[in-house]
Amino acid sequence: MxxxxxxxxxxxxxxxxxxxxxxxxxxxxxxxxxxxxxxxxxxxxxxxxxxxxxxxxxxxxxxxxxxxxxxxxxxSANMSGADDPAVIGLPEMERLRDMLGETVSLYLRDGNERIRIQAVQSIQAIRRVAPIGVRLPLYVGASSKVLIAFEEAAKREELLQDASWPPSFDRQQFQEQMAEWQRLGYAMSVEEREQGAAAVAAPVFSRTGKLVAALSVSGPANRLTPEIMRSQAPAVIEAARRLGVMLK
Amino acid sequence: MxxxxxxxxxxxxxxxxxxxxxxxxxxxxxxxxxxxxxxxxxxxxxxxxxxxxxxxxxxxxxxxxxxxxxxxxxxSANMSGADDPAVIGLPEMERLRDMLGETVSLYLRDGNERIRIQAVQSIQAIRRVAPIGVRLPLYVGASSKVLIAFEEAAKREELLQDASWPPSFDRQQFQEQMAEWQRLGYAMSVEEREQGAAAVAAPVFSRTGKLVAALSVSGPANRLTPEIMRSQAPAVIEAARRLGVMLK
DNA sequence: CCCTAAAGTTTCATAGAGTGAAACTTGGTT
DNA sequence: AACCAAGTTTCACTCTATGAAACTTTAGGG
Structure with a gap:
């Protein structure tokens, strides 16, 4: 036993x-x-x-x-409580989507993975449901960077030391860039997880200052150039901030 | 064991x-x-x-x-398949809501209860999340009538014989009215389950002709008079039909 | 239509897994 | 400090979960 x-x-x-x-x-x-x-x-x-x-x-x-x-x-219906970001955040996420015209997703970290708990699609009127709930790796993508970089120092170390990362994951490089993301308050990714896709993500903090989620704007890389994403970053950060104060 | x-x-x-x-x-x-x-x-x-x-x-x-x-x-995200009425039906339900201006709900029967698996609220822009997923009794409300009356004969009998109904449930009366609901293709309820509430419901059939759900329009009884509901019934039936062909 | 194969179901003896009483730890309250 | 409630760990015993094998049903092919 x-x-x-x-x-x-x-x-x-x-x-x-x-x-x-x-x-x-x-x-x-x-x-x-x-x-x-x-x-x-x-x-x-x-x-x-x-x-x-x-x-x-x-x-x-x-x-x-x-x-x-x-x-x-x-x-699942009963788990959506007053503190469920997936529910509370929806209006704010829709606002951001309407503003930028791209898909907006909300990620939670669960162990050494992340889960897309909410998403509003760019084009379609009705949001795609399939990808909500999917688990994605925590070592690629803008949201992953945010979910690690803005975590408490101790937790951050623990995550980085995790042995289960694939060999392709460059701890050294990741750690070096981390300071930059922390300084800027957001992170970007270009064709990391998916061919032809790019994203900007910002951390969502609870009122107590704890990281709770990552808010990301994603779309085709040819439309979301690094330059465009840099210009969008403030809007993402602001939406993430608003989202944070709504929680608990 | x-x-x-x-x-x-x-x-x-x-x-x-x-x-x-x-x-x-x-x-x-x-x-x-x-x-x-x-x-x-x-x-x-x-x-x-x-x-x-x-x-x-x-x-x-x-x-x-x-x-x-x-x-x-x-x-729960993975259970929403291509055949999940809750997902597929949403646009159609929103159409109906916009047309009639009342709350539209979709119910599934589970044993001798029913579950509200989807709902679009009348007033609020964002749908209330709390009541989705609730279990309700199968012996009161317009949806219950539909979920029993349009079930296969054998199943229908089984449900009516169920010993767990409360004494207040009048089998005799229910059975007499059933023919009428079947003839009309819809059922109504006025203040049965909830004080001051009324509803019209129509059956949703799969392409194979099997009952899969009940679509209901509900609101305050003073606004949804029997007369009004009768006039709305065709729209509900039509929406339920459309919903049915979308499934599987 | 029968034969065979695969999938699902039931039975049963056995071991070892799950159980709850009791002891122990932690944290908060008077 | 002493107390109490809530949570955690230990441990011996018993009953429960287990998988092999037998059996039944379903599906497909000749």
């Missing part, structure tokens, strides 16, 4: 791992799941029965495969 | 029950949770450690209490 630090419940861990599979793919057959998590068929079967009984997953009537159930919806 | 039908995993059930507590309240102390689910402190402690390790819950740094973690977000 003893593991790294706290003692946990194996059966529950396994069940949660099964649930987490649904972030990779929306529909799973039982055997697929068993292979994916490396458990025996009959174990997965029992787990799925349990998860289904509580409404966390459902069986698609047609395909006989498993999907996430409505209880997940219910939970 | 043997229970009603399928065999389940007790530890997992307990963990899920703990998670489900967060639909009632957003923040919990450990002892509160232990009392609520009727488990020993140390058991809950272990469960929470497990849930936390996987990111399903987090400890609020300030209050030292537990809240739902970002993994829930991630899951």
């Amino acid at each position: 003893a593991e790294d630090g706290k003692s946990t419940v194996r059966a529950v861990e396994r069940a949660l791992d099964i649930l987490l599979c649904f972030t990779k793919k929306k529909e799973w057959a039982m055997t697929e799941l068993a292979d994916s998590v490396g458990l025996h068929k009959s174990t997965v079967h029992r787990m799925l029965a349990t998860l289904e009984e509580r409404g966390f997953i459902v069986r698609d009537a047609a395909s006989d495969r498993y999907k996430l159930g409505l209880r997940i919806w219910e939970l | 043997a229970e009603d039908g399928k065999s389940t995993v007790r530890a997992v059930e307990r963990a899920l029950d703990i998670l489900l507590c967060f639909t009632k309240k957003k923040e919990w102390a450990m002892t509160e949770l232990a009392d609520s689910v009727g488990l020993h402190k140390s058991t809950v402690h272990r469960m929470l450690a497990t849930l936390e390790e996987r990111g399903f819950i987090v400890r609020d740094a300030a209050s030292d209490r537990y809240k739902l973690g970002l993994r829930i977000w991630e899951l």
